Amino acid sequence: MSVTETEESLALEEQGPSPDALLPEEDRVPAPSGEAEDIPVPPGAPRALLRSLLGPHKARIVVAMVMITVQQAALQVGPLLVSYAIDRGIPALRDHDAGPLIAVTAGYLGCAALATLLQRSFIRLSGVVNQAILLEMRRRIFRHAQALSLDFHERYTSGRIISRATSDVDTVRELLNEGLQELLSVILSVFYISVVLIVMDWRLGLASLASALPIYLFTRGYRRRSQVIFRRSRTAVAQVIVRFTETMNGIRPVQAFRREAANESAFAVSNGQYADSNAQGLLSMARFVATARATANIWITGIVIWGAFLVTQGSLELGVLAAFVLYLRRLFDPVDQVAMFLNSYQSASAALEKIAGLLAHEPSVPEPAEPAELPAKAEGAIPGRTVDFDGVAFSYRTGKQILPRFDLRIPAGQSVAVVGATGAGKSTLAKLLARFYDPSEGQVTLDGVDLRSLPTPELRRGVVMVTQESFLFSGTVAENIAIGRPDATREEIEAAAKAIGAYEFIAELPEGFDTDVRKRGGRISAGQRQLVAFARALLADPAVLILDEATSSLDIPGEQAVQRAMSTVLAGRTAVIIAHRLSTVEIADRVLVMDQGNVVEDGTPADLISGTGRFASLHQAWRESLV
């Protein structure tokens, strides 16, 4: 059997018509909620994925298959040698000729040793191949998930991606570990026995092989049904994971608001759907096994009776029939194994379908096809770059236009403060500049280069954003700061921390910069997390720095320390600073006031404060709130 044939036999059923109609009434599981959010799978994608995963291992797969073939052959030789020993060895020995006995024994032992060695090498080799495939699959899922844009993540949810890379990959692993060897030995023994049967008596042989037709039909029906069930099961397990991770990530509010009971009943629904589809998978396999077995046994009876008539007519030897029926029985022996293989196969193909769907989803904020570079800086020029919003309009996928069409130019080196009511679209503006999203209309440019044509590393040398949520990864403080620039030395990391006044508290942590901050940075306080997030941005040293409420959780002395630092850090850099505390605004060269997506005021702080507009009243209110 060649590799291409294996691939063909592994080829996944296309997204065939698999409506509920194929299931008997009592089998219909209510579709788990969230199914609607699942992304479409392009036809043929799962198959292409499988092919590309197996492709690099063709040679090894062939070797493994040869190994298992020879191993099976060595095992099959055993019974032959036994009969040889009895037929020849005994009489020879009686004639005091130990030769045949020795030969047979040596042969038997040799075959045993060969089979053993091959078995061992096969497991090792297939282990290597399987693990390489799994590693590659994990790698692809991860990289692709990272490449997908935020609007995708906002609707797909983290739980689903996790379930693709964990539960779905586990299912494929199951098939690789268990399924393939079984399938190969089944195919080999069926092939071997079929040949023997036809050689013995071609009429009976062909009649026996004709049983393949009904069994094939049952198999097809089973595959259709189980495909529906396993798809459900994949969706349901994703839903279980979504709920699970959501609860665990929000454990404080869950406990504080006594959500335990309500959560449990919600979880029970997803958990129940998953259990249901699992049970149905097992049930449909049970039915399939029973039907296939029954067909096989009916066939055997038929052949025996027909054979008996042939014997009566004298066109078949009795001995042949005797041998024939025993082999026939062995032909059908692997039905159970085939069912198990099909089961893992169907389950894995449902998983592959989901994975392929994820991998085939194109990021809506793609890497440029023709990467451009930012113009080189002249010697001694300021590090900042000019930002231009050119006829930009934006709406999230929900459709409502958040930013109506506008133009905005921020010259190199200018610090711009953006203020406005919550929900006015300040963060949205910042996210467009950071290219978290692409504008629905118009373009955002950096020194005249469209952000869409900048490859990620180039883009991030240009623009870095400190987001409103200061997310920390589990790992040390130093590692978290180093996200800004992975090749930074410890001195640089410490210098960045010092620059914004974070050094002191970090040094007081149990292991200083090497303290593990735990998941989401839970080991340090909210203000401390903001400082770490800030230090990251300093380390990154970009041309344009965006700060989205980067000091909102700091105490006032801390905030002032950060501001003092900023005046040196921001010198020559272009900066967009979103803040509600207007103290920040005072260090800016220019202020933009936003309202419902529009820039309604634009000017220097001094001009605006002395005016009569919104900012003046905002500023007035803020002054009054101070001590």
Next chain:
Amino acid sequence: MSTQPQAPSTPRQPPPQHSAIRSLLRLWPYVRQIRWFLFGSTVAALLASLSALVIPLVLKSIVDGPVAHRDTAGLWQQGVLLLVLGLLEAGLFGMRRLLVARPLASVERRMRADLYARLQRLPVSFHDRWASGQLLSRATSDMYTIRLFLAFPLIFLIVNSMVFLTGIGIMFSLDWQLALITVLPAVPLIVLCSWFERRYSAASRLSQDQNGDLATVLEESVLGIRILKSFGRHRTMAARYRAQAELLRETELKKARLLADLWAVIVGLPELALGVSLAVGVVQVAHGSTTAGTLVGFLSTALSLRWPVESLGWLLAYSNEAATATDRFFEVLDARPADAEDEARAASGTPTTEAATSGTASTEQPARDGIRLTGVRFRYPDAPAGSPDLLSGLDLHIRSGETMALVGLTGSGKTTLTALLPRLYEIDSGRITLDGQDIREIPRARLRELVSMAFEEPTLFSASVSENVLMGAPDAPAEALDRALDVAQAQFVRTLPEGVDTQVGEQGLSLSGGQRQRLALARAVVGAPEFLVLDDPLSALDVHTEALVEQALRQVLSDTTALVVAHRPSTVLLADRVALLADGRITAVGTHHELLESSPDYRELMSGERAEDGSLVR
């Protein structure tokens, strides 16, 4: 961030001292409920194996009997018998699976539900310690491994050993000497299996833990996607993930190698023994001490035992994996939920607090006493030894109906203090009373009903806006929702696509930071709670909105006892009095203006101007 995966923060249990069987036996409470189904399935599997022996005999007898004798009537008779037997066998094959399909799925479901329920009730400090992926992998892959074990390996372990023993019995009855030769390898095999078991279960435990770590990296990288995108660090993270995945691969390869060795021995040794007994048998027959028929019978029995013996390899592997998965499951289930800790403490009779005896007795206090913290000490369990307590003998009294602002430098312990009131963390010593009642004597559920919180990080769940807000008071009247939304100035929800029924949270619409914070605030005030704890509730609001919220909040706060963590003077002004937290104690209490006058530390904290003596509060 380094590409080397670091040791995950999750506590690793010492390698289990007990055998796989001991671990698996712990599944009994779950298995008990489906024991009859499992039993039935085992019987069906046994009968099916038996039919595999009987049917060939019937076939033989048909050929030797009716066919050989051209006996048509007999042929039909035997043919019908064969058909019936065949259908019976098919039925048994189906039965074996049919019987356990639903029960097994329900065992998995119940185990997962129990795990989830337990996790929800474990104290926050437990969740602080455990990496999220470790919990998740326990709820998914481990559960799957256990179900798989119950479905096949368990049943086949029983069936195959019975088949094996029967086969050995037959062999001994045929020729005990040959049988002895054949069975001899069992001794090294048993030794080897126990060696294997130790190694394999260590490896499978490792791989399950690594799987959890992998899930952790994955989850973080998805939750932190904005950070990674904003710094363009997806490569770094991918390298980290890959390094972790390679560790897992190494372990899996190690498992494969172990299995390959075991399998080789399990397949090889009996075959070698069989070769020897073939030679000996032939010699015996040649010498006439055995008949050829016996030898044939003996050898064919031995050959038919190949499968039960071979299957031992993967049965052992599966059982070990299921055993370590069970260990992992029970590590969480054995952790004591917060309520059980209380009961244990009550039962052991340790005084709840020293302050209860030494300090003010609760009976002396009036019923409406507000919130009183006396000598409260607290440190996080993982604080370095020798460091001062985070809260070291803190005293604070918030009178009934009063609003107290809590101020302090970043990292001074304000959030920690707020988490103590609803007992998300337990105080180490001292005492906290609500209207004179020790919070440790109030059942948690009741306590959390009394004390309503807004956290500094507003978390919305995947549910509608109204569900998210009403979470704070499930049986609040309909107007309460509107009132709470008005207080929090969250009128924007009415302009959302489906108004208050719009789905938000991870699976719904994303909102702006300030919008989320206002919903979290609405959630805290919706039930008109007696005690309200707000942790920096206005940090993401602009000045105007903040003023509006404050105005509305004053109404709510007028008849609520409240603790409000504040960073800005504007928020402080909400409060009747202010408490300054420094060095783990409340160092000053008074109105905003009093403190501005009297406390240089406070003045500095609120204005940022350094106090005359230059001292810094920390």
